[in-house]
Amino acid sequence: MGRIALVGFMGSGKSTVGAQLAEKLDYTFVDLDTFIENRTQMSIPHIFATGGEAHFRQCEQEALNALGNQSRGVVLATGGGVVTQAPSRALLKEAWQAVYLRATPETILARVLQDATERPLLQDEHPDVRIRTLMAQRQNWYEEVADVTIEVDEFSVEMIVQYIVDWLDARFAER
Template sequence: MTSNQPDALTEAGAKPAITPAIPPHLRRLVLTGFMGAGKSTIGRTLASRLGWTFLDLDTHLEHRTGATIPQLFERHGEAHFRRLESTALASALGRSNTVLALGGGTPEGLTNRLLLEQTPATFTIFLDAPFPVLFDRCMMQGLARPVLADPDAAQLRFATRHPLYLRLAHLTVDTSALTQDETVDFLITALNKAPHSRL
């Protein structure tokens, strides 16, 4: 929890936390990027710093359908899953004061891209890093990610999605050399400094 007193004493040599002051007309921040980018962990920290709500789109979709993402793929196939995902995204974008973490494949759908581009007061942030860095992060997390079972196919998927992430982003951050806290500090600083007319 951050202090409400901006001049609170910090430990010797410690950098004081950056006071969030994002443009007041923004109602939601959307984090996009490939798996391993840190969308959920960074999103939670960013939302906490802002005093906003964090929402993971995959979790939101699972709650709406009563099924896990793998179950939805298995039962209905990817095409139906993507339609459910678009409906969940529209629902999520109706919320205010929310940091929303997208699934890695969400930007592939045209409907989803249009929703993100045309929803007012929405600012999209691309958490970028080279594929080898993202792959290593996923391996270090020790989570079962079937998509990464074939690294060459995963890299091709990354290459296909990367231009879409870039196209949607109002802000792109290379996280390859940043810790999660450093990334959040960078985002808050960038939002503080950004001209309101360009957001």
């Protein structure tokens, strides 16, 4: 059994796709943000408010390391910024099969504005500009860790899940 990590910008569908993929593969689904909240007994916005982004990224790296060392048969939905830290990118490349769910800034904006979840990095007067800026900064990092990239804008969750299953089957057949 393997480890599959879904990476991509906030709102790209990592949690939604991850849950359905895990069910289809009979794997355990783990949302990294939820794992961190349970581990620290604090919400993500509270971690950002009390320790800043640097502290959150440290919590994220520790959680990623813990999951990578002990978990098999897991689909992990990472946070959108997990790739900003070199040690986290190294962990993703070393211990996980990473699937990059790539969406356009327009898709991301539409999804996160509909989402009631508080997004600490979008507490900005111009979230559209912030999204484009962060996506541009992170693009190369997502590509660096990705074993496969899926353009998600035009596809249903079911289609994306099937694409990943087919990709995994093809990878397994190559071995």
